[in-house]
Amino acid sequence: MPRALITGITGQDGLYLSELLVAKGYEVYGLIRGQNNPKAEMVARTVPGVTVIAADLTDLSSLLRALQVAQPDEVYNLGAISFVAYSWEQAALTTDVTAKGVLNMLEAVRLYAGDDLTAGGNVRFYQASSSEMFGKVQQVPQNEATLLWPRSPYGVAKVFGHYMTINYRESYGMHASSGILFNHESPRRGPEFVTRKVSQAVAAIKLGRQDTLTMGNLEARRDWGFAGDYVDAMWRMLQQPAADDYVVATGVTHSIRDLLDVAFAVVDIQDWDRYVKQDPRFFRPAEVDLLIGDATKAREVLGWKPSVDFAALVTMMVESDLRAAAQGS
Ligand code: NDP
Ligand code: GDR
Numbered sequence: 001m002p003r004a005l006i007t008g009i010t011g012q013d014g015l016y017l018s019e020l021l022v023a024k025g026y027e028v029y030g031l032i033r034g035q036n037n038p039k040a041e042m043v044a045r046t047v048p049g050v051t052v053i054a055a056d057l058t059d060l061s062s063l064l065r066a067l068q069v070a071q072p073d074e075v076y077n078l079g080a081i082s083f084v085a086y087s088w089e090q091a092a093l094t095t096d097v098t099a100k101g102v103l104n105m106l107e108a109v110r111l112y113a114g115d116d117l118t119a120g121g122n123v124r125f126y127q128a129s130s131s132e133m134f135g136k137v138q139q140v141p142q143n144e145a146t147l148l149w150p151r152s153p154y155g156v157a158k159v160f161g162h163y164m165t166i167n168y169r170e171s172y173g174m175h176a177s178s179g180i181l182f183n184h185e186s187p188r189r190g191p192e193f194v195t196r197k198v199s200q201a202v203a204a205i206k207l208g209r210q211d212t213l214t215m216g217n218l219e220a221r222r223d224w225g226f227a228g229d230y231v232d233a234m235w236r237m238l239q240q241p242a243a244d245d246y247v248v249a250t251g252v253t254h255s256i257r258d259l260l261d262v263a264f265a266v267v268d269i270q271d272w273d274r275y276v277k278q279d280p281r282f283f284r285p286a287e288v289d290l291l292i293g294d295a296t297k298a299r300e301v302l303g304w305k306p307s308v309d310f311a312a313l314v315t316m317m318v319e320s321d322l323r324a325a326a327q328g329s
Contacts, residue, residue, distance in 0.1 A: 004075070007057060009052070017234060021235070024235075033079075057101030058096050064112060131181065131247075142292065221256075223250055
């Protein structure tokens with residue numbers, strides 16, 4: 001039975017990935033931080049059979065102990081401070097977790113694997129890199145060779161993690177791959193991110209529980225896919241004979257206005273202008289440019305392609321929040 005260790009198991013991707021791996025017959029271990037993290041119970045309920053281990057990405061020795069307990073064949077490093085807007089408010093903390101946390105995890109794997117690693121590596125490592133690294137884009141669409149130009153403390157931290165992953169691959173022969181994933185969403189998306197903020201608000205407006213949705217930049221554009229599809233790409237990367245970097249994206253971009261159009265249309269509201277306000281509070285000090293991913297390499301090498309398009313994704317999220325709101329959750 002293959003064994004996997006996932007950091008960030010309480011997050012959107014951690015839950016989908018653990019479900020995928022359990023279904024494939026893996027024994028799955030997940031890191032939980034904090035002395036009494038209420039999400040531990042949610043993980044146990046959502047993905048029965050997963051074993052949780054207390055550890056924190058900022059504490060190398062806790063990561064080493066987690067590896068000794070899990071004895072994984074595959075490590076998926078998904079843990080991060082992942083909200084871009086927040087990264088300006090706590091840039092140093094974002095650096096500690098999202099940048100240096102990657103180094104801690106890589107180093108823990110190296111220490112854990114010891115000679116085996118230098119001999120070719122028996123622990124495979126996945127790093128959750130991001131399209132935010134492209135920032136002020138130098139090429140449209142973006143692929144694995146596009147110059148990185150991050151525009152937020154989060155983006156800068158992800159660039160560090162990305163190059164450190166490549167460095168461990170090149171220095172120690174570690175089977176370390178980096179997935180440069182574009183935005184991916186789902187009903188499990190945190191409510192701080194724009195798609196979920198909109199889907200929750202649209203459901204509440206439809207049910208008469210909310211009358212205003214306060215937004216930031218409506219002209220921003222993203223290449224949005226479904227998280228369930230994207231965790232499958234992560235797994236495929238670690239099944240390759242050699243580690244590498246891959247862009248994972250749909251190749252289609254939409255604006256926040258498009259998101260509002262589709263989300264409100266699900267509840268038969270066409271004139272959403274009367275509900276939506278803008279507030280400078282939700283604008284960012286710097287925005288990324290036209291993010292569109294070119295996932296040709298993932299398609300050709302991994303055999304990966306997205307299965308859910310933008311309209312289906314937004315509809316799925318609004319319908320899920322309508323059901324949750326109707327049930328009073
Ligand atoms: P989430 O924000 O949903 O989850 C982040 C996870 O990181 C949570 O489990 C959180 O734990 C954990 N975490 C935070 N701080 C620490 C810490 N100090 N030590 C250990 N774990 C910690 O993110 P997603 O699931 O959306 O994304 C997964 C990864 O992929 C992240 O690294 C993200 O940056 C990256 N990514 C995401 C994309 C997306 O569109 N979703 C696109 C590209 C990259 P807790 O619940 O306890 O806070
Ligand atoms: P992003 O996601 O920054 O792309 O990072 P987010 O959903 O937060 O923002 C997307 C775009 O929407 C605009 N926007 C708003 N965003 C939020 N959150 N709230 C608003 O009210 C709002 N109004 C407009 C933003 O300006 C932005 O342009 C996500 C995270 O998952 C990262 O961890 C990941 O690396 C990248 O996706 C790829």
